[in-house]
Amino acid sequence: MSRALPILTVLAAILAIWYAATIWMNATWVFDQAERNGQTVTWAEVIPQTMTQDRPLLPPPHQVAANLWQGIAGQAITSKRSLVYHAFVTFRGTMAGFGLGILLGVGLAMAIVRYRVMDGSVMPWAIISQTIPIVALAPMILTLSNSVGIDGKEVPKAIISAYLSFFPVFVSMIKGLRSPDQMQLDLLKTYGAGEGATFFKLRLPASLPYFFASLKVAVAAALIGTIVGELPSGAIEGLGARMLIGSQFGEPLIMWAALFAAAILAGLLIVAVGLVERLANRRMGGVA
Amino acid sequence: MIIPTHPMWLAGAVAVWLALWTANVTLAQSRGRAARIAMPILFGAALLVLWEGIVRAYQVSPVILPPPSTIAQTFAASLPMLWADFVQTVIKGALSGFVIGVAAAFVVAIVIDRSPFLQKGLLPIGNFVAALPIVGLAPILVMWFGFDWHSKAAVVVVMVFFPVLINLVAGLKASERMQRDLMATWGASYWQSLFKLRLPAAMPFFFNGLKIASTLALIGAIVAEFFGSPIVGLGFRISAEIGRLGLDIVWAEIVVAALAGSVLYGAIALTERWVTFWHPSQRR
Numbered sequence: 001m002s003r004a005l006p007i008l009t010v011l012a013a014i015l016a017i018w019y020a021a022t023i024w025m026n027a028t029w030v031f032d033q034a035e036r037n038g039q040t041v042t043w044a045e046v047i048p049q050t051m052t053q054d055r056p057l058l059p060p061p062h063q064v065a066a067n068l069w070q071g072i073a074g075q076a077i078t079s080k081r082s083l084v085y086h087a088f089v090t091f092r093g094t095m096a097g098f099g100l101g102i103l104l105g106v107g108l109a110m111a112i113v114r115y116r117v118m119d120g121s122v123m124p125w126a127i128i129s130q131t132i133p134i135v136a137l138a139p140m141i142l143t144l145s146n147s148v149g150i151d152g153k154e155v156p157k158a159i160i161s162a163y164l165s166f167f168p169v170f171v172s173m174i175k176g177l178r179s180p181d182q183m184q185l186d187l188l189k190t191y192g193a194g195e196g197a198t199f200f201k202l203r204l205p206a207s208l209p210y211f212f213a214s215l216k217v218a219v220a221a222a223l224i225g226t227i228v229g230e231l232p233s234g235a236i237e238g239l240g241a242r243m244l245i246g247s248q249f250g251e252p253l254i255m256w257a258a259l260f261a262a263a264i265l266a267g268l269l270i271v272a273v274g275l276v277e278r279l280a281n282r283r284m285g286g287v288a
Numbered sequence: 289m290i291i292p293t294h295p296m297w298l299a300g301a302v303a304v305w306l307a308l309w310t311a312n313v314t315l316a317q318s319r320g321r322a323a324r325i326a327m328p329i330l331f332g333a334a335l336l337v338l339w340e341g342i343v344r345a346y347q348v349s350p351v352i353l354p355p356p357s358t359i360a361q362t363f364a365a366s367l368p369m370l371w372a373d374f375v376q377t378v379i380k381g382a383l384s385g386f387v388i389g390v391a392a393a394f395v396v397a398i399v400i401d402r403s404p405f406l407q408k409g410l411l412p413i414g415n416f417v418a419a420l421p422i423v424g425l426a427p428i429l430v431m432w433f434g435f436d437w438h439s440k441a442a443v444v445v446v447m448v449f450f451p452v453l454i455n456l457v458a459g460l461k462a463s464e465r466m467q468r469d470l471m472a473t474w475g476a477s478y479w480q481s482l483f484k485l486r487l488p489a490a491m492p493f494f495f496n497g498l499k500i501a502s503t504l505a506l507i508g509a510i511v512a513e514f515f516g517s518p519i520v521g522l523g524f525r526i527s528a529e530i531g532r533l534g535l536d537i538v539w540a541e542i543v544v545a546a547l548a549g550s551v552l553y554g555a556i557a558l559t560e561r562w563v564t565f566w567h568p569s570q571r572r
Contacts, residue, residue: 007412122328132542140542
């Protein structure tokens with residue numbers, strides 16, 4: 001209870017500010033409209049009108065909620081107008097990018113921990129790769145994969161998403177694989193363990209907590225990558241595409257609904273990954 | 289395997305690649321500072337040579353993948369245009385938004401640091417929002433602030449705000465009980481203890497947030513341009529030239545974006561080393 005009260009207070013404050021902003025931002029349109037018709041309107045008439053516009057500058061929360069509900073529950077989930085359908089397309093892309101990112105991150109980390117050459121030559125570039133804004137590369141990846149003969153947007157979307165999500169896994173795995181100390185490594189040497197055995201019996205198990213801790217960041221990054229990947233692709237499916245469509249056709253409600261659907265999807269993904277992390281920790285005898 | 293049109297280019301490129309890789313394997317044996325700097329440079333050069341060789345050997349059409357030499361020529365030939373795009377997107381959009389967002393997060397962090405109630409309420413929400421795909425706000429902010437750089441800066445402000453806020457609030461808790469008690473026994477006021485103990489102790493966390501924010505800033509500024517922009521800017525140029533198949537210009541813009549991102553990150557890392565010289569991670 002002591003944790004819920006402050007959060008609820010802040011949420012209520014955000015809602016109150018949102019409503020106030022709605023009235024303030026949408027009122028101009030109402031006044032213009034009235035002036036054009038030669039009427040004068042009082043504030044008592046303005047306020048209800050700011051809540052029900054078709055193309056508001058800022059839709060009030062209940063309008064967004066209604067639109068979101070309409071998009072989620074009001075359609076058959078196979079319909080092109082259903083947000084569940086678009087969220088599923090984005091989810092599929094996110095999972096592909098997330099999986100690819102994990103493979104890439106773990107693989108690169110293994111190579112770098114094993115080979116000094118890789119550490120010296122690839123490691124700095126892996127860091128630099130993250131300072132390059134992926135969105136600049138995204139349209140390029142789309143054209144390239146198109147001309148190589150890959151149809152559809154799934155593969156390039158997954159590549160863009162993996163580009164963002166591999167890094168947290170990569171960094172944590174390097175830390176994790178290097179976490180066994182000299183004493184433990186020496187002990188395995190006295191057992192006559194080879195390189196493979198040391199890797200599978202010591203380094204890999206030691207790195208697992210680091211691995212799971214990185215997954216939450218990685219999945220959030222994968223979702224951002226997927227949405228960004230949907231923007232320049234001219235895609236018509238997915239939450240990013242919905243935002244683009246809403247922007248191009250001047251339909252703010254579509255944008256807001258897509259934005260909140262993306263937020264809900266992000267929340268679900270993070271909770272799911274958090275559950276996996278807790279389960280894994282428990283299996284490995286941790287307390288958390 | 290497909291037979292290349294000009295096999296000599298491929299053979300040459302592979303030979304150079306192997307030579308540079310062997311050099312790196314040798315360099316990896318030494319622990320010197322020079323080797324640490326030379327290895328990534330050689331690796332990058334090897335990649336470029338391989339790229340050039342493959343493109344020339346297979347006669348890849350320049351509308352699919354231009355060779356690095358062409359990109360370099362285009363880069364040199366269109367410097368004024370690249371500079372204008374750089375100013376529009378990086379300086380006006382990303383950097384001004386970055387500064388405003390970081391300053392706002394700084395002020396808010398210090399304000400909510402004084403109120404445990406606000407901390408309990410804002411931090412879980414801030415943590416959650418920081419993980420959301422905030423780039424989705426871009427079309428809405430473009431609608432509000434117009435097509436020019438103001439809307440790009442607004443997107444950057446929102447994207448940068450939460451990572452910096454969360455890190456700084458965590459950092460303000462980083463000083464130890466003992467240290468705070470010591471300040472109290474010296475009769476230090478709240479502000480004295482804030483400026484002399486708690487803010488310096490928070491700096492490693494703050495710079496962590498800044499590093500995350502620096503990449504986000506460029507992403508935000510470029511994404512916002514996909515939703516409408518004047519006829520200048522990195523994101524605008526990229527989407528326009530892709531449509532006209534001017535891929536050499538697109539790659540030149542990518543080079544600009546990469547340079548801008550790396551320089552921004554590098555500047556933050558250098559400032560971090562200068563400000564938090566006392567932190568264990570900075571010792572050498």
